Amino acid sequence: MQKLIECVPNFSEGRNKKVIDKIFSAAKKVKGVKVFELEFDKSHNRCLFTIVGSPENVLASVFESMRVATKLIDMNSHLGEHPRIGATDVIPFVPISGVSMKECVDLSKKLGKKVARELKIPVYLYEDSATRKDRVNLADVRKGEYEGLKREIKVNPDRKPDYGASSLHPTAGAVVIGARKYLVAYNVNLDTKDISIAKKIAGKIREKDGGLKAVKALGFNVGGYAQVSMNLVDFEKTNFDDTFREIEKWTKKFNVKIKSSEIYGMIPLEAVVRAIRYTFKANSFKSDQILEKKLFE
Amino acid sequence: MQKLIECVPNFSEGRNKKVIDKIFSAAKKVKGVKVFELEFDKSHNRCLFTIVGSPENVLASVFESMRVATKLIDMNSHLGEHPRIGATDVIPFVPISGVSMKECVDLSKKLGKKVARELKIPVYLYEDSATRKDRVNLADVRKGEYEGLKREIKVNPDRKPDYGASSLHPTAGAVVIGARKYLVAYNVNLDTKDISIAKKIAGKIREKDGGLKAVKALGFNVGGYAQVSMNLVDFEKTNFDDTFREIEKWTKKFNVKIKSSEIYGMIPLEAVVRAIRYTFKANSFKSDQILEKKLFE
Numbered sequence: 001m002q003k004l005i006e007c008v009p010n011f012s013e014g015r016n017k018k019v020i021d022k023i024f025s026a027a028k029k030v031k032g033v034k035v036f037e038l039e040f041d042k043s044h045n046r047c048l049f050t051i052v053g054s055p056e057n058v059l060a061s062v063f064e065s066m067r068v069a070t071k072l073i074d075m076n077s078h079l080g081e082h083p084r085i086g087a088t089d090v091i092p093f094v095p096i097s098g099v100s101m102k103e104c105v106d107l108s109k110k111l112g113k114k115v116a117r118e119l120k121i122p123v124y125l126y127e128d129s130a131t132r133k134d135r136v137n138l139a140d141v142r143k144g145e146y147e148g149l150k151r152e153i154k155v156n157p158d159r160k161p162d163y164g165a166s167s168l169h170p171t172a173g174a175v176v177i178g179a180r181k182y183l184v185a186y187n188v189n190l191d192t193k194d195i196s197i198a199k200k201i202a203g204k205i206r207e208k209d210g211g212l213k214a215v216k217a218l219g220f221n222v223g224g225y226a227q228v229s230m231n232l233v234d235f236e237k238t239n240f241d242d243t244f245r246e247i248e249k250w251t252k253k254f255n256v257k258i259k260s261s262e263i264y265g266m267i268p269l270e271a272v273v274r275a276i277r278y279t280f281k282a283n284s285f286k287s288d289q290i291l292e293k294k295l296f297e
Numbered sequence: 298m299q300k301l302i303e304c305v306p307n308f309s310e311g312r313n314k315k316v317i318d319k320i321f322s323a324a325k326k327v328k329g330v331k332v333f334e335l336e337f338d339k340s341h342n343r344c345l346f347t348i349v350g351s352p353e354n355v356l357a358s359v360f361e362s363m364r365v366a367t368k369l370i371d372m373n374s375h376l377g378e379h380p381r382i383g384a385t386d387v388i389p390f391v392p393i394s395g396v397s398m399k400e401c402v403d404l405s406k407k408l409g410k411k412v413a414r415e416l417k418i419p420v421y422l423y424e425d426s427a428t429r430k431d432r433v434n435l436a437d438v439r440k441g442e443y444e445g446l447k448r449e450i451k452v453n454p455d456r457k458p459d460y461g462a463s464s465l466h467p468t469a470g471a472v473v474i475g476a477r478k479y480l481v482a483y484n485v486n487l488d489t490k491d492i493s494i495a496k497k498i499a500g501k502i503r504e505k506d507g508g509l510k511a512v513k514a515l516g517f518n519v520g521g522y523a524q525v526s527m528n529l530v531d532f533e534k535t536n537f538d539d540t541f542r543e544i545e546k547w548t549k550k551f552n553v554k555i556k557s558s559e560i561y562g563m564i565p566l567e568a569v570v571r572a573i574r575y576t577f578k579a580n581s582f583k584s585d586q587i588l589e590k591k592l593f594e
Binding site for chain 2: 240295
């Protein structure tokens with residue numbers, strides 16, 4: 001199986017299109033990766049895009065984009081609504097196929113060391129790469145943002161970076177790097193306008209309240225109808241088809257029906273194959289049986 | 298969407314591995330295609346493999362393999378159990394994604410003309426490319442096999458080829474070329490040893506007996522258990538998930554259960570995406586949302 005990971009770097013520039021394009025182009029220049037879905041937002045003053053490829057190629061690609069961002073973004077004049085601590089703000093590595101979480105953690109550390117050494121930017125490890133409990137959540141690492149961290153990093157031992165010096169890069173600040181699982185966004189729409197039913201079902205299925213593992217769920221009003229909106233943070237534990245069946249069970253109790261569902265954004269092939277395997281009791285079905293997959297191996 | 302077709306050429310050589318390898322290698326030499334799943338059988342004295350890529354590249358690849366087969370196989374000394382009329386016996390073009398059946402028909406005709414002109418082999422068009430009703434089925438076109446056709450092609454106007462002269466190539470015979478839909482092989486295993494139930498369900502679901510469109514089905518004994526074995530000859534009409542649900546309905550009437558199912562061999566991504574779309578009412582789900590698909594576009 002081909003080794004494949006995803007990386008979604010976030011940069012603190014959402015207004016100057018020339019700068020955004022230079023960062024995006026730098027990532028694209030590395031061979032053997034696909035770089036796509038550039039998004040930027042003026043009020044957040046932030047951009048992000050997706051890199052997919054082998055671990056080594058993705059690392060090279062994201063590093064090139066960081067090198068450009070480090071040169072072109074000055075955090076001392078950066079204003080935006082979104083929390084941030086650096087020119088390159090966050091870099092998550094996500095296993096897609098043939099790569100373990102351990103390998104992604106190792107890769108994040110490899111990039112962290114390289115960034116500290118070559119770009120002189122202090123690095124914090126988060127999520128599965130975190131070295132301390134209070135660095136697992138991104139919000140905790142970004143506490144005080146660029147302006148607050150500038151002072152704190154020098155005096156507070158709890159803010160000492162995992163790699164690099166205990167002082168921010170003069171213009172590029174600091175960066176958060178880590179490995180995390182792929183997040184599947186999945187919504188189930190009900191044929192009722194009674195939003196309270198969506199809220200009740202969300203409460204039944206989310207992990208926090210004793211529901212399905214690795215499921216975050218909320219009930220919303222979308223276009224006048226009730227929607228159960230989910231983030232599946234580990235589709236190997238609970239996949240979209242599992243939540244569909246569970247919600248279907250609850251709709252019967254509330255005497256409503258599922259109108260439709262939507263997989264939002266991108267999804268790894270393995271999640272789709274798993275859903276087929278389980279739903280149709282096709283235990284031997286493998287992604288290698290997908291004809292198109294032959295073409296990218 | 299990337300244009301993608303499949304081609305599964307069949308050659309009349311299943312014993313001499315050197316010849317088989319030369320034919321296989323010739324197909325592989327063309328850039329931009331994947332060539333895989335070489336199979337050969339001594340008693341059939343026949344080999345086949347799969348080529349996947351853009352229409353033009355697949356045409357170039359299969360033509361190179363035909364050129365070698367024409368040089369190395371002499372039908373006058375060919376013996377084997379499988380019906381055949383030529384060194385290259387059959388060439389089906391199958392649309393996979395972004396390509397219409399019409400384009401595959403046109404491609405088969407383009408190859409047919411090229412083969413008649415450059416290799417001096419008479420060509421019969423079959424399946425969706427057929428120019429006469431009695432050439433739709435492969436068995437009809439191969440009637441009398443190489444030995445019978447050698448005589449008939451010269452005297453019987455009904456055996457006049459679509460392209461090329463009305464006489465066989467002295468060593469390579471004739472070839473059947475055409476376009477057809479992708480065939481999905483799908484089996485559903487029941488938790489009963491009563492094979493008659495599988496046979497009855499097969500009778501209920503196959504098109505021939507008034508069942509589901511584009512479904513061929515038989516009941517078998519596989520490892521002591523009853524199996525409904527299907528060929529889905531047009532998954533856009535009836536997909537594997539449709540047959541699963543239909544069989545599930547019948548199992549309830551016969552008071553048995555579905556034990557497991559199996560997708561046999563390769564399957565186009567679109568068939569899998571369709572199954573997800575329909576089963577989970579995810580009408581907007583598209584194959585473009587599959588992360589890995591980004592890599593082969």
